[in-house]
Amino acid sequence: MNRFEPNLRIPGPTSLPDAVREAGARQxxxxxxxxxxxxxxxxxxxxxxxxxxxxDVLILTAAGTGGLEAAVVNFLSPGDKVLSVTxxxxxxxxxxxxxxxxxDVTKVASEWGRAADAVKVRETLEAAGPxxxxxxxxxxxxxxxxNRIAELAATVKAVAPDALIIVDAISGLGAVPFETDAWxxxxxxxxxxxxxxxxxxxxxxxxxxxxxxxxxxxxxxKFYFDLAAHKTSAEAGQTPWTPAVAVMFxxxxxxxxxxxxxxxxxxxxxxxxxxxxxxxxxxxxxxxLADPDYASDTVTGAWIPKDLDWKTFNGKLRKxxxxxxxxxxxxxxxxxxxxxxxxxxxPAILSAMAVLEQALIELDEPVKPGAAVEAAQVxxxxxxxxxx
Amino acid sequence: MNRFEPNLRIPGPTSLPDAVREAGARQxxxxxxxxxxxxxxxxxxxxxxxxxxxxDVLILTAAGTGGLEAAVVNFLSPGDKVLSVTxxxxxxxxxxxxxxxxxDVTKVASEWGRAADAVKVRETLEAAGPxxxxxxxxxxxxxxxxNRIAELAATVKAVAPDALIIVDAISGLGAVPFETDAWxxxxxxxxxxxxxxxxxxxxxxxxxxxxxxxxxxxxxxKFYFDLAAHKTSAEAGQTPWTPAVAVMFxxxxxxxxxxxxxxxxxxxxxxxxxxxxxxxxxxxxxxxLADPDYASDTVTGAWIPKDLDWKTFNGKLRKxxxxxxxxxxxxxxxxxxxxxxxxxxxPAILSAMAVLEQALIELDEPVKPGAAVEAAQVxxxxxxxxxx
Numbered sequence: 001m002n003r004f005e006p007n008l009r010i011p012g013p014t015s016l017p018d019a020v021r022e023a024g025a026r027q028x029x030x031x032x033x034x035x036x037x038x039x040x041x042x043x044x045x046x047x048x049x050x051x052x053x054x055x056d057v058l059i060l061t062a063a064g065t066g067g068l069e070a071a072v073v074n075f076l077s078p079g080d081k082v083l084s085v086t087x088x089x090x091x092x093x094x095x096x097x098x099x100x101x102x103x104d105v106t107k108v109a110s111e112w113g114r115a116a117d118a119v120k121v122r123e124t125l126e127a128a129g130p131x132x133x134x135x136x137x138x139x140x141x142x143x144x145x146x147n148r149i150a151e152l153a154a155t156v157k158a159v160a161p162d163a164l165i166i167v168d169a170i171s172g173l174g175a176v177p178f179e180t181d182a183w184x185x186x187x188x189x190x191x192x193x194x195x196x197x198x199x200x201x202x203x204x205x206x207x208x209x210x211x212x213x214x215x216x217x218x219x220x221x222k223f224y225f226d227l228a229a230h231k232t233s234a235e236a237g238q239t240p241w242t243p244a245v246a247v248m249f250x251x252x253x254x255x256x257x258x259x260x261x262x263x264x265x266x267x268x269x270x271x272x273x274x275x276x277x278x279x280x281x282x283x284x285x286x287x288x289l290a291d292p293d294y295a296s297d298t299v300t301g302a303w304i305p306k307d308l309d310w311k312t313f314n315g316k317l318r319k320x321x322x323x324x325x326x327x328x329x330x331x332x333x334x335x336x337x338x339x340x341x342x343x344x345x346x347p348a349i350l351s352a353m354a355v356l357e358q359a360l361i362e363l364d365e366p367v368k369p370g371a372a373v374e375a376a377q378v379x380x381x382x383x384x385x386x387x388x
Numbered sequence: 389m390n391r392f393e394p395n396l397r398i399p400g401p402t403s404l405p406d407a408v409r410e411a412g413a414r415q416x417x418x419x420x421x422x423x424x425x426x427x428x429x430x431x432x433x434x435x436x437x438x439x440x441x442x443x444d445v446l447i448l449t450a451a452g453t454g455g456l457e458a459a460v461v462n463f464l465s466p467g468d469k470v471l472s473v474t475x476x477x478x479x480x481x482x483x484x485x486x487x488x489x490x491x492d493v494t495k496v497a498s499e500w501g502r503a504a505d506a507v508k509v510r511e512t513l514e515a516a517g518p519x520x521x522x523x524x525x526x527x528x529x530x531x532x533x534x535n536r537i538a539e540l541a542a543t544v545k546a547v548a549p550d551a552l553i554i555v556d557a558i559s560g561l562g563a564v565p566f567e568t569d570a571w572x573x574x575x576x577x578x579x580x581x582x583x584x585x586x587x588x589x590x591x592x593x594x595x596x597x598x599x600x601x602x603x604x605x606x607x608x609x610k611f612y613f614d615l616a617a618h619k620t621s622a623e624a625g626q627t628p629w630t631p632a633v634a635v636m637f638x639x640x641x642x643x644x645x646x647x648x649x650x651x652x653x654x655x656x657x658x659x660x661x662x663x664x665x666x667x668x669x670x671x672x673x674x675x676x677l678a679d680p681d682y683a684s685d686t687v688t689g690a691w692i693p694k695d696l697d698w699k700t701f702n703g704k705l706r707k708x709x710x711x712x713x714x715x716x717x718x719x720x721x722x723x724x725x726x727x728x729x730x731x732x733x734x735p736a737i738l739s740a741m742a743v744l745e746q747a748l749i750e751l752d753e754p755v756k757p758g759a760a761v762e763a764a765q766v767x768x769x770x771x772x773x774x775x776x
Contacts, residue, residue: 027396028396063632245587
């Protein structure tokens with residue numbers, strides 16, 4: 001490993017701004033005392049702004065997967081018909097959670113690298129029913145695809161208006177356009193270590209009034225992830241179980257930074273880095289995994305050149321100071337993924353492109369020095385409206 | 389609130405040593421990379437030393453309550469007969485988790501402030517069966533009682549040898565004597581924010597070979613808390629879901645500090661602070677909640693003087709820089725609790741006694757200046773063998 005600080009370009013945990021990092025070193029407070037209540041109330045208010053919702057937003061001490069479990073077990077009963085719209089490993093995991101707790105799950109799966117197909121969703125919903133819920137993934141980290149949730153949600157509303165719409169927005173919310181209320185989404189999950197620029201340990205779940213009605217009669221067992229208990233505690237400025245206090249300190253600081261930048265600027269920045277990564281990788285001669293019409297602005301996956309293996313390629317990148325993620329499931333060893341969400345700038349992406357250029361040149365791949373860096377910069381400036 | 393750093397004397401989160409705090413500010417690493425694997429392997433090895441076990445110890449991103457849920461849902465099936473030996477709010481919670489997931493729970497409850505009664509446990513076990521598991525609490529935070537787990541476990545072994553022994557050791561392990569293997573305990577839960585001197589967000593579960601056999605056929609649903617998935621991942625130096633990386637950094641540092649102090653010295657220190665708190669509070673004229681034969685060396689509860697209410701009393705303490713915990717359940721508003729576990733020294737306890745003296749004097753209680761401080765100091769030195 002490079003002895004300097006590496007460029008951490010995985011799709012979460014994302015690197016932390018200094019002010020966020022440092023908040024993780026604060027001394028503990030009483031999680032049942034007034035300091036924590038003020039902190040949590042402020043954090044929840046700000047989360048609601050970024051969620052664009054008036055719904056309750058609850059904070060759980062868990063990884064994002066815990067949030068997905070909460071989004072299932074609080075609203076469903078064993079035997080409920082659930083449509084899982086999956087486009088990759090995390091969509092499959094979401095379906096598996098529902099099946100584990102006894103839901104009757106039907107899957108509409110896309111080939112990895114393709115987005116969810118609204119027509120197939122409509123046809124499947126029409127072919128059976130009644131549907132209790134539809135599970136959607138906003139941004140599929142394993143395949144670098146961003147689904148069009150507005151369109152999918154409208155499809156569900158049109159065909160199965162009683163179905164709850166439950167969305168995994170873990171790796172997209174706070175980075176790319178998302179509208180909880182305008183799209184009428186019932187349950188939306190996100191996680192601290194993604195766009196929020198905070199250490200892992202907290203996840204967030206928004207709950208619509210309609211979802212609370214479903215929760216009142218849902219029969220799947222739950223205790224740690226009982227959202228009604230979280231709501232009752234939140235109203236008293238607390239959490240039912242001891243929260244990850246240090247991560248809350250970080251979240252408070254990160255949300256302030258996000259507020260200062262403003263959400264439209266955050267979205268613009270992610271669009272620019274997404275365009276930069278795709279242009280750079282393409283210029284390097286690497287084939288991208290995702291359908292370009294649905295390419296994610298928070299993560300990009302590309303095929304490793306055929307004559308290289310993952311270990312050699314990744315070893316070289318690490319030595320030069322770039323940390324990327326490998327492929328998941330059937331794509332393990334075949335693709336690599338670059339995270340570009342949260343604490344990320346165009347210069348940080350150009351730096352990643354520089355390492356990729358050098359690594360591929362050292363590995364005797366046909367790469368023109370400087371070309372990928374240039375292409376990434378041009379694409380970013382075009383995205384920002386600063387170049388033709 | 390006092391403008392200086394308060395003396396945080398709640399039974400978790402405990403205050404953090406500076407080196408531990410600062411580790412929470414480190415930059416993120418790839419949780420699927422070699423740095424994290426090395427860290428987790430080192431942490432697990434050290435946890436095993438403090439657990440005094442050769443069993444697997446798994447690390448989960450959750451509050452201690454999540455660890456209790458894992459300790460139930462991985463080993464039991466709906467309908468299993470479970471004996472819950474409860475002496476307070478956390479024992480009741482443990483029983484409630486088992487019942488939530490469908491276990492057939494029988495409770496042996498002690499009056500709050502009394503320890504578990506081994507005779508009653510034996511009689512209840514003998515009166516019915518077969519028992520799949522017995523749930524024990526080592527240290528009940530709500531009532532400041534430490535049960536004698538060795539004696540209770542031996543009772544279970546004698547009468548119901550096939551029953552799994554599942555122990556909530558969240559607020560005692562790492563502070564007071566505990567022997568996972570010597571006492572033949574199948575599943576033992578602890579949490580980062582207690583004796584371990586780390587921010588909340590991680591909990592630990594040890595699993596015996598016998599418990600793994602039970603897990604292989606256990607039918608309660610689980611996903612996030614699936615310990616078999618955690619074991620598989622741990623063998624690859626990973627966790628199945630993104631771990632609370634910053635809390636892991638802190639845990640690594642805290643375990644090194646604990647190793648330097650050595651476990652016998654840690655136990656001695658806790659015995660001394662426990663004795664100091666009890667002597668000080670008694671000298672203040674406050675009645676202790678717990679049966680003195682089973683008084684906890686990590687937390688002490690005392691009745692608030694009858695002519696004072698919790699809000700006035702606690703408000704005064706906070707203003708003078710002392711943060712204590714209130715009562716739980718039926719004891720809410722009636723008792724207060726002082727935490728003395730993890731990052732705690734005799735001088736920190738004397739400082740707490742000084743605040744209590746002043747607060748009670750300001751509230752016109754009959755308190756002799758300096759007496760409680762002196763009594764606490766004498767008791768600590770006696771406990772350490774330094775005074776007659």
